[in-house]
Amino acid sequence: MxxxxxxxxxxxxxxxxxxxxxxxxxxxxxSEAMLFGLGQGIDFQYWDAPDPGRSTPMLTGRIEPALLSRNACSALGVExxxxxxxxxxxxxxxxxxxxxxxxxxxxxxxxxxxxxxxxxxxxxxxxxxxxxxxxxxxxxxxxxxxxxxxxxxxxxxxxxxxxxxxxxxxxxxxxxxGRLPARLTTHTDEVLREQIWNAIRLTARRMTEDRGPRFGLRAMRRAASEIAGWSDTLASPDEVVPAVGRFWRFAGTGGANFRKLYREFLTEARQRSGDSELDAAIEGLGDVQRQWDQAVDMLMDYPGADGRSRLQAVAALLDAIADAEQALFDGLLVAAAERAGESV
Known part of the structure; x- marks a missing residue:
């Protein structure tokens, strides 16, 4: 069949x-970017290494599998x-x-x-x-x-x-x-515009909450502190560290890929809504994406002249990214609350 x-x-x-x-x-x-945004897909998650010392934690830039699809379909009224x-x-x-x-x-x-x-x-x-x-x-x-x-x-x-x-x-x-709501098929643009700011609000609220050491920006800072010491804590850092960089870049789990996709969502949201409040976040995510790419480049080039210093630089970048994302989602949360007539 x-x-x-x-x-x-x-x-x-x-x-x-x-x-x-x-x-x-x-x-x-x-679009894929719209589904990612309505699905509240962006995140940072830290999953413990299955074999500490020989492997690294699984670090992902998105929410759990299948949850994204559930969120997006719920927003669109899709079964x-x-x-x-x-x-x-x-x-x-x-x-x-x-x-x-x-x-x-x-x-x-x-x-x-x-x-x-x-x-x-x-x-x-x-x-x-x-x-x-x-x-x-x-x-x-x-x-x-x-x-x-x-x-x-x-x-x-x-x-x-x-x-x-x-x-x-x-x-x-x-x-x-299963079922698609009739209005989604006949008035797709209207449905998307109506759901954009609510999805942004829910995403920004989650990204700015303290959800413990495994999720969100606190997890990113935890990862930064551990990456700084990988040259000493990993049994084979010359093999493992570049592999992490390749996995982040080519397997789709790294932060740069998902920040790029969320930026494309905000760009499409800006075009559909005409809301200039999104411009600062779009620009900010572009900077964040470039920092993520720089961090991945440094991991892939490990060990280089001084492996320990390289990893410390990656850690500093992740801390800076966490600060930038905190400010970015704080701003989006305020803007989303204003449009919903709520207080933050």
């Missing part, structure tokens, strides 16, 4: 690419259905049934088992959009970096969906879009 009218929609982040393909096929074209099959055969059968009913199916996978993926690491929080499946092959859409629309062996997809290895595995998890 393969969806005859399906048109692949490219994107830069796996979950928003998958969500965009599901919603677009259902009948509404919403999002999630389920988890008990085994590989049931997962295959459920996907085939949904395709037969005309749905694009979002599936959670471990990139290690995708034959078109170059990475040889387990990462199980990846999403792809499934639009064709039979006993031998599957047709999916991945990110632009991974080539967009791909054809892979059905057995490769089965293994990727069944994996319980890597970061935050969700074996046999799948989601699809």
């Amino acid at each position: 393969r969806l005859a009218t399906f048109q692949p929609q490219l994107g830069v982040h796996c979950e928003t690419t998958t969500l965009r393909n599901m919603i677009h096929h259902a009948g509404v074209d919403v 999002l259905r999630e389920s988890r099959a008990p085994d590989a055969e049931s997962a295959h059968a459920a996907a085939a049934e949904l395709l037969e009913a005309g749905h694009v199916v979002g599936v959670s996978v471990d990139i290690f088992h995708l034959d078109y993926f170059k990475s040889r690491s387990h990462f199980a929080s990846h999403y792809i959009a499934l639009y064709g499946l039979d006993d031998t092959h599957a047709h999916v859409v991945d990110t632009e970096q991974q080539g967009g629309a791909q054809r892979l062996p059905a057995e490769s997809l089965r293994r990727a969906r069944a994996s319980d290895e890597g970061f935050m595995p969700s074996p046999h998890l799948y989601l699809y879009v």
Whole structure:
């Protein structure tokens, strides 16, 4: 079974690419950046290293998997259905049934088992959009970096969906879009404009709260303090530190990628609303993105002439980024509260 009218929609982040393909096929074209913003996707999260000394914490620049899709669909009034099959055969059968009913199916996978993926690491929080499946092959859409629309062996997809290895595995998890509200299809621009500032308010409130040492700007500052000492605390820093930089840049988890996507959301929000209050945040996020890119460059170039000093410089950059993001989201929270007639 393969969806005859399906048109692949490219994107830069796996979950928003998958969500965009599901919603677009259902009948509404919403940009990836808008979905990311309405999904309140930006964050910073710190997940403890599975093997301290030999590996680093998982540091991500976004909220938890699937939560972004739930938030975006809630904002748009879109029915999002999630389920988890008990085994590989049931997962295959459920996907085939949904395709037969005309749905694009979002599936959670471990990139290690995708034959078109170059990475040889387990990462199980990846999403792809499934639009064709039979006993031998599957047709999916991945990110632009991974080539967009791909054809892979059905057995490769089965293994990727069944994996319980890597970061935050969700074996046999799948989601699809059910009902679209009529107004979203007929008055898309109006619906988007109505939801923009509420999504900004919720995001800014979360980003400015103290949510403990694992989430938000406090987690970023914690990461900075630990990165400064990686040359001494890691068993093989010459291997591990550049790998972190490559992962942040090319696997999509790093702050620069998600700050860029959120900046694109604010830029589109500015165009749709005509609200000049967003200009300062757009400019500020551009500066933040450049600082993130600089930090990643320094990690990828490690050890260089003086590895310890390089890591201390990365730590200083992360502290500066945390300060900049605090000011940026403080400003957005005030602006959003004013538009809602609330106090901060």
